[in-house]
Amino acid sequence: MHSKINTFQTLSPQLIQKLEKIVGSDHFFTESPVLQDCSHDETEDLRFLPEAVLVPGSTAEICAIMTLCNKERIPVTIRGGGSGLAGGALPVAGGIVLWMKRFDRILEIDAANFQVTVEPGVVTETLQNTLREEGLFYPPDPSSRGWSFIGGNVSTNAGGPRAVKYGVVRDYVLNLEVVLPTGTCIWTGANTLKNSTGYNLTQLVVGSEGTLGIVTKIVLKLQPYPVQNLLMLAPFNSAERACAAVAAIFQAGVTPSALEFMERNAIEWAKRYLGDVNITIQDDVQAHLLIEVDGFHLDGLYRDCETISRVLEQYGCHEILFADTDSSKNDLWRLRRNVAHAVKHNSIYKEEDTVVPRAFLPQLLEKVKAVGAEYGFESVCYGHAGDGNLHVNILKGSLTDAQWNEEVPQGIREIFKFVKSVKGTISGEHGVGYVQRPYLDVIFSEAELNLMRAIKQVFDPNGILNPHKIVG
Amino acid sequence: MHSKINTFQTLSPQLIQKLEKIVGSDHFFTESPVLQDCSHDETEDLRFLPEAVLVPGSTAEICAIMTLCNKERIPVTIRGGGSGLAGGALPVAGGIVLWMKRFDRILEIDAANFQVTVEPGVVTETLQNTLREEGLFYPPDPSSRGWSFIGGNVSTNAGGPRAVKYGVVRDYVLNLEVVLPTGTCIWTGANTLKNSTGYNLTQLVVGSEGTLGIVTKIVLKLQPYPVQNLLMLAPFNSAERACAAVAAIFQAGVTPSALEFMERNAIEWAKRYLGDVNITIQDDVQAHLLIEVDGFHLDGLYRDCETISRVLEQYGCHEILFADTDSSKNDLWRLRRNVAHAVKHNSIYKEEDTVVPRAFLPQLLEKVKAVGAEYGFESVCYGHAGDGNLHVNILKGSLTDAQWNEEVPQGIREIFKFVKSVKGTISGEHGVGYVQRPYLDVIFSEAELNLMRAIKQVFDPNGILNPHKIVG
Numbered sequence: 020m021h022s023k024i025n026t027f028q029t030l031s032p033q034l035i036q037k038l039e040k041i042v043g044s045d046h047f048f049t050e051s052p053v054l055q056d057c058s059h060d061e062t063e064d065l066r067f068l069p070e071a072v073l074v075p076g077s078t079a080e081i082c083a084i085m086t087l088c089n090k091e092r093i094p095v096t097i098r099g100g101g102s103g104l105a106g107g108a109l110p111v112a113g114g115i116v117l118w119m120k121r122f123d124r125i126l127e128i129d130a131a132n133f134q135v136t137v138e139p140g141v142v143t144e145t146l147q148n149t150l151r152e153e154g155l156f157y158p159p160d161p162s163s164r165g166w167s168f169i170g171g172n173v174s175t176n177a178g179g180p181r182a183v184k185y186g187v188v189r190d191y192v193l194n195l196e197v198v199l200p201t202g203t204c205i206w207t208g209a210n211t212l213k214n215s216t217g218y219n220l221t222q223l224v225v226g227s228e229g230t231l232g233i234v235t236k237i238v239l240k241l242q243p244y245p246v247q248n249l250l251m252l253a254p255f256n257s258a259e260r261a262c263a264a265v266a267a268i269f270q271a272g273v274t275p276s277a278l279e280f281m282e283r284n285a286i287e288w289a290k291r292y293l294g295d296v297n298i299t300i301q302d303d304v305q306a307h308l309l310i311e312v313d314g315f316h317l318d319g320l321y322r323d324c325e326t327i328s329r330v331l332e333q334y335g336c337h338e339i340l341f342a343d344t345d346s347s348k349n350d351l352w353r354l355r356r357n358v359a360h361a362v363k364h365n366s367i368y369k370e371e372d373t374v375v376p377r378a379f380l381p382q383l384l385e386k387v388k389a390v391g392a393e394y395g396f397e398s399v400c401y402g403h404a405g406d407g408n409l410h411v412n413i414l415k416g417s418l419t420d421a422q423w424n425e426e427v428p429q430g431i432r433e434i435f436k437f438v439k440s441v442k443g444t445i446s447g448e449h450g451v452g453y454v455q456r457p458y459l460d461v462i463f464s465e466a467e468l469n470l471m472r473a474i475k476q477v478f479d480p481n482g483i484l485n486p487h488k489i490v491g
Numbered sequence: 492m493h494s495k496i497n498t499f500q501t502l503s504p505q506l507i508q509k510l511e512k513i514v515g516s517d518h519f520f521t522e523s524p525v526l527q528d529c530s531h532d533e534t535e536d537l538r539f540l541p542e543a544v545l546v547p548g549s550t551a552e553i554c555a556i557m558t559l560c561n562k563e564r565i566p567v568t569i570r571g572g573g574s575g576l577a578g579g580a581l582p583v584a585g586g587i588v589l590w591m592k593r594f595d596r597i598l599e600i601d602a603a604n605f606q607v608t609v610e611p612g613v614v615t616e617t618l619q620n621t622l623r624e625e626g627l628f629y630p631p632d633p634s635s636r637g638w639s640f641i642g643g644n645v646s647t648n649a650g651g652p653r654a655v656k657y658g659v660v661r662d663y664v665l666n667l668e669v670v671l672p673t674g675t676c677i678w679t680g681a682n683t684l685k686n687s688t689g690y691n692l693t694q695l696v697v698g699s700e701g702t703l704g705i706v707t708k709i710v711l712k713l714q715p716y717p718v719q720n721l722l723m724l725a726p727f728n729s730a731e732r733a734c735a736a737v738a739a740i741f742q743a744g745v746t747p748s749a750l751e752f753m754e755r756n757a758i759e760w761a762k763r764y765l766g767d768v769n770i771t772i773q774d775d776v777q778a779h780l781l782i783e784v785d786g787f788h789l790d791g792l793y794r795d796c797e798t799i800s801r802v803l804e805q806y807g808c809h810e811i812l813f814a815d816t817d818s819s820k821n822d823l824w825r826l827r828r829n830v831a832h833a834v835k836h837n838s839i840y841k842e843e844d845t846v847v848p849r850a851f852l853p854q855l856l857e858k859v860k861a862v863g864a865e866y867g868f869e870s871v872c873y874g875h876a877g878d879g880n881l882h883v884n885i886l887k888g889s890l891t892d893a894q895w896n897e898e899v900p901q902g903i904r905e906i907f908k909f910v911k912s913v914k915g916t917i918s919g920e921h922g923v924g925y926v927q928r929p930y931l932d933v934i935f936s937e938a939e940l941n942l943m944r945a946i947k948q949v950f951d952p953n954g955i956l957n958p959h960k961i962v963g
Contacts, residue, residue, distance in 0.1 A: 131738050131850035132879075176687045187685055189694075190662065194914070203938045209916035211846045212878045213659055215648045215698050216916045216923055216934060217961055218943045222661075222694035226687050238914075243744045266603050272715045272787060315744060319791055374683045378603035406684045407604075442666070442710075444681035444688045451688055462688060466675045471690045473949040477942065489689055 027112055027486070028092045030070045038073060038115070041083045046074040046121070057098055057116040061163075062106040062454055063369060069096065069110035076121045078196065078204060078235040085233070086202030088115065094486050095200070097229040099171030100142065102163035104370055105452030107175060107228040112486040117233065119170055125149055126236065133241040134193065134210060139170020139234050156244040158185035161448065162356045170234050176226030178448035180277035180311075180355070183405030185242070187448065189225045196236035197224055200479040210238050223474070228450045230485045231478040248276065248313035249320045250342040252298075252351055253331050258282055258306035258400075262380040264334035265308070265404045269377075271330050273323045277311035278405030279355055280380070285362075285401040289354045292361035296350045304337060308404065309355055358401050359412075367415035367423075368399075369454075371431060373438050374447030377407035386437045387411050394430035395422065408447035428457070435461045451489045459490070499584055499958070500564045502542045510545060510587070513555045518546040518593070529570055529588040533635075534578040534926055535841060541568065541582035548593045550668065550676060550707040557705070558674030560587065566958050567672070569701040571643030572614065574635035576842055577924030579647060579700040584958040589705065591642055597621055598708065605713040606665065606682060611642020611706050628716040630657035633920065634828045642706050648698030650920035652749035652783070652827070655877030657714075659920065661697045668708035669696055672951040682710050695946070700922045702957045703950040720748065720785035721792045722814040724770075724823055725803050730754055730778035730872075734852040736806035737780070737876045741849075743802050745795045749783035750877030751827055752852070757834075757873040761826045764833035768822045776809060780876065781827055830873050831884075839887035839895075840871075841926075843903060845910050846919030849879035858909045859883050866902035867894065880919035900929070907933045923961045931962070 030038075039047040048054065049071045058066045075081050088095050094114030101108060110116050122140035129135065130153055137146055143164040150157050160179035161167055167177070173195070178187045194208040197220075207220035224231055255261035258280075265278060281289075283305050290296050308331070312323045328339060342348040362368055375383050384400060387409075391398050396418060402410040411434065415423050435445050435458050444462055445455055459468060471490045475482070482491055502510075511519040520526065521543045530538045547553050560567050566586030573580060582588050594612035601607065602625055609618060615636040619629050632651035633639060639649070645667070650659040666680040669692075679692035696703055727733035730752075737750060753761075755777050762768050780803070784795045800811060814820040834840055847855050856872060859881075863870050868890060874882040883906065887895050907917050907930050916934055917927055931940060943962045947954070954963055 129848070129850075130742070132848035133741060134848065176685075176691075178685050178687075182685060186662075189691070190658075199938070199942075205936060205939045205942070207939075209846070209934075210848050210914035211880075211916055211919065212849070213648075213650050213654060213846050213875075213880050213919035214916055215650075215844070215918045215920050216927075217931065217939075218703075218946055219661075219694050219698055220939070220942060222691050226691055231690075243741070243746075269605060269715070270602070274715075316791060316794070319788060322788070372687070374681070374685050376601070376604035376606065376682050377684070378601075403685075408683075408685050442682035444683055444686055446687045447683065447685035448687050455688075459689065462681075464677060466671070467677045467679075467689075467692070470671075470677070470692060470949065474690055474946065477945040477949060 026092055027094050027114065029113065030093065034091055035071065037087060038071065038084060041080050042073045042075050046076065048072040057110065057118060060101045060103040060106065060108045062104055062109065064367065065106055065109055067109050067111050069116040070113050072116045072118055074118045074121055078198060081117065081198045081233055081235060082202045082204055084117065085198055085200055088483055089201050089481055092481055092483060094483055096485050097233055099139065099168030100163065100166045102167040103171065103175065103452060105446065105450040106454045107450050107452035107488055109453050111453055119168060122235065128153060128155070130155065134238060135241060136236060136238050137169055139168055139173065139237060141169050143167055143169050143172055150241060151244055154244050156242045157191060157239055158242065159188045159191060162359060169237060173225055173234055173237055174227065174229045175448065175450040178403060178406065178408065180279055180403060182403060183278050184274050184276040189222060191239045192221055192225050192237065193240050194238035195221055195224055195234050197232035197234055199232050200484040212240065226450070228452055228485065228488055230475060230488050230491050245313040246315060247317050247320055248311055249324055250311045250348045250351055251324065252340040252342070253308045253310060254301065254304040254337040255306050255335060256303045256337065257335065258384055259381040260334050261306040261308050262384055262404060264331055264336065265380060266378040267330045267334065268327055271326050273312070273326050275310050275405060276313040277309065279309040280404035281307045281309065281355065281358065281401040282399060285358045285399050286354060288361040288365060288399065289357045292364055293353060293357055296354055301337065309351060362399050362412045369413045369427070371411040371413065371434065372446045372449040373411055373434065373443065374406065374408040375438055375441050375443030377405065379441040379443065380404055380407055380409065383409055383438065387434055390430045390433050394426055396427055396430065406447060407443065432458060432461060453488055456489065498564055499566050499586065501585065502565065506563055507543065509559060510543065510556060513552050514545045514547050518548065520544040529582065529590060532573045532575040532578065532580045534576055534581065536839065537578055537581055539581050539583050541588040542585050544588045544590055546590045546593055550670060553589065553670045553705055553707060554674045554676055556589065557670055557672055560955055561673050561953055564953055564955060566955055568957050569705055571611065571640030572635065572638045574639040575643065575647065575924060577918065577922040578926045579922050579924035579960055581925050583925055591640060594707065600625060600627070602627065606710060607713060608708060608710050609641055611640055611645065611709060613641050615639055615641050615644055622713060623716055626716050628714040629663065629711055630714065631660045631663060634831060641709060645697055645706055645709055646699065646701045647920065647922040650875060650878065650880065652751055652875060654875060655750050656746050656748040661694060663711045664693055664697050664709065665712050666710040667693055667696055667706050669704035669706055671704050672956040684712065700924055700957065700960055702947060702960050702963050717785040718787060719789050719792055720783055721796055722783045722820045722823055723796065724812040725780045725782060726773065726776040726809040727778050727807060728775045728809065729807065730856055731853040732806045733778040733780050734856055734876060736803055736808065737852060738850040739802045739806065740799055743798050745784070745798050747782050747877060748785040749781065751781040752876035753779045753781065753827065753830065753873040754871060757830045757871050758826055760833040760837060760871065761829045764836055765825060765829055768826055773809065781823060834871050834884045841885045841899070843883040843885065843906065844918040844921040845883055845906065845915065846878065846880040847910055847913050847915030849877065851913040851915065852876055852879055852881065855881055855910065859906055862902045862905050866898055868899055868902065878919060879915065904930060904933060925960055928961065
């Protein structure tokens with residue numbers, strides 16, 4: 020664990036007074052339970068207590084807070100819904116947490132231009148549901164969308180099942196209002212679909228996990244809402260064969276709107292965890308693919324499903340379950356979205372977010388299992404197979420603390436080295452945050468890391484914003 | 492015009508010897524016609540003579556060249572196909588030009604992962620045709636694709652007609668090998684569809700117009716080739732009505748694969764320039780929309796065309812011409828792709844690359860004409876209306892040099908101020924390069940420009956790479 024860097028300061032009574040004055044006493048906290056609430060996100064069992072939590076209500080307040088904290092060298096960490104899996108919102112160096120929950124307004128739905136301007140504290144699913152009422156579609160749908168904030172989604176460049184067809188958050192962000200760590204407010208781009216005007220500050224901030232600036236307004240590109248979809252669950256008696264079928268589906272000319280992989284234990288645990296989903300899993304089934312197609316015309320989608328079925332059969336798929344009612348579709352999606360909760364419920368675990376070119380998925384799965392056998396850990400694997408993004412949940416189970424803390428990380432390093440060897444990387448959608456920092460040297464050269472460090476320095480000369488994250 | 496910055500050096504005989512040794516004497520030039528060839532691109536009538544032109548054959552050679560030039564403070568400008576419209580390849584500060592034409596190999600077509608690894612000197616259309624033979628699709632198709640290099644397309648974040656459905660170059664770049672101005676070679680990312688690992692160096696280099704590093708390998712994401720398409724040309728007796736129809740098409744739930752706007756004189760000039768396209772333009776027609784839909788199944792495309800036709804009729808469209816043979820499609824595309832050539836053939840001109848949220852297109856056109864009336868210039872407007880990207884060709888015609896050089900830029904500034912007021916920007920796909928630099932203050936605040944300047948400094952501490960471009 021990091022000790023606080025010497026140059027950081029703690030909050031003096033005078034500073035507390037000033038900060039409290041900026042946000043108002045109703046929005047300023049120095050005691051439990053708020054400090055406890057902001058000491059953790061969903062990352063393992065990590066906790067770091069901040070000195071104070073501020074819940075700002077405007078961009079101007081954030082500018083004032085940052086100007087002060089930059090001058091006084093106070094660490095500042097931004098918090099959204101708290102659903103992060105890489106520890107990006109952990110106040111590792113203490114200091115203050117800015118909790119963005121009052122930035123909860125959808126400012127403008129511009130249906131003529133298929134755009135929305137939104138504050139970062141809007142829950143992603145709330146945004147999606149509101150847009151859907153207007154026939155508009157914001158596709159990125161991380162499993163946490165029911166409680167993660169859109170600002171957090173921007174900060175990690177979140178994905179979700181539909182990324183395989185529609186892309187990730189960065190593909191939808193047109194423009195951002197950002198308060199720099201020094202207190203200055205900028206816009207990163209323009210509200211246009213195309214932009215070749217200067218360096219792309221927008222894409223530099225997206226995915227920077229709250230280390231370069233504080234996002235205060237987000238302009239997103241939208242699409243017409245695809246009104247039809249079909250969903251199928253395909254069981255396989257070999258996980259490798261299921262993975263191999265994934266690349267073949269795309270080669271057959273179909274781009275599903277979701278193409279999810281679940282090992283047998285992933286779906287079994289989720290089924291047990293939920294308790295109310297009535298699906299039979301045959302004894303010899305080792306993995307499932309959950310496949311959705313969407314669009315505007317059912318006839319085309321049925322044709323796509325036929326193409327997909329033919330491919331799946333070539334890879335030895337068992338009988339396919341077609342979900343054709345809202346309730347059966349919902350059941351399958353609930354199973355998929357609750358795998359992580361089910362795993363968490365079962366054991367202490369570390370969740371890795373490996374991503375490879377999708378045809379390497381069978382080899383990645385094989386490698387994970389081989390490393391597990393060598394280091395003595397069990398894993399539950401599932402994820403966005405269409406993107407080559409495999410979530411590897413490593414279970415503590417009966418491992419000792421010493422094995423868990425010292426040996427398992429070596430195994431993770433071996434998995435990451437394999438990922439690098441096939442030109443993949445260590446995070447597809449969760450981010451580096453705090454917990455993946457020790458592995459950055461597997462992925463990046465010293466020259467590449469130095470560039471990132473220098474960029475951090477440009478935005479945040481005193482290093483006060485979200486310290487000990489990524490390269491900070 | 493800029494004078495050379497004092498800290499830059501000219502080539503000494505010793506340095507000439509060293510550089511010649513790196514690339515070999517067959518690939519080293521200090522005299523005409525090569526110096527003349529590299530003194531201009533397609534930007535207006537601007538010319539700047541370099542001291543030497545090097546045609547390197549490997550990444551290692553470029554590393555050696557940059558190490559030397561960085562140490563000796565020699566300006567370096569990268570040149571691709573020379574099709575640039577913002578002066579990005581002009582060696583404004585003299586020094587050397589690196590002409591990338593020997594980087595002309597398609598290194599790996601990875602059909603299983605829908606990816607290609609390519610060197611920057613491959614002509615875009617050559618790449619597209621080669622991929623098409625394998626059923627693979629690289630969509631971005633700037634009008635210059637028959638001679639522009641893919642590396643140049645990456646450097647400007649090029650677009651083209653199909654961007655409206657498929658996005659621009661940046662949406663296809665997964666990973667880049669880049670030689671930094673200091674001579675170090677890096678990779679910017681991973682060969683994956685999703686990546687949340689560290690700052691996005693890939694997207695920082697894309698669109699940076701050869702000011703941050705020299706791209707030596709490009710990994711592009713591909714799609715299955717859409718085997719069917721339909722094309723229609725829709726005439727209107729009001730340019731504003733034609734523009735207004737554009738946003739309505741998307742709102743009807745159809746995303747065309749191209750949605751191009753051409754003023755009457757644009758299509759008329761192109762027709763005259765080509766001489767062999769047999770299309771009648773009625774006297775009262777003021778503008779055309781060229782609309783393409785593409786996909787895998789003709790029945791769906793016919794349905795889309797019907798939807799589009801209904802929308803167009805609501806906006807007062809005349810009789811629509813459907814192109815249903817390869818030769819008639821080809822004629823319409825040749826007309827569209829030759830507008831710029833036709834304008835250039837007709838008059839000295841400045842081409843602006845304005846982009847706005849697409850529903851503001853009618854107002855933008857109106858503003859351009861109003862400013863033209865005020866400042867006494869004629870303009871030919873056309874472009875990618877589906878993206879809100881309007882190319883404004885301002886004709887010198889009978890204007891005096893004084894009017895052209897002093898008054899017209901004030902008019903351009905007024906157009907850009909309008910663009911900014913509706914949250915658009917000054918370049919959608921051409922870049923800032925050399926000629927749009929004087930207008931950056933219209934679009935960016937000083938804080939935003941300072942961030943860009945500091946990023947440039949991080950990559951290029953001595954400012955030797957492509958000086959006097961963007962913020963350099």
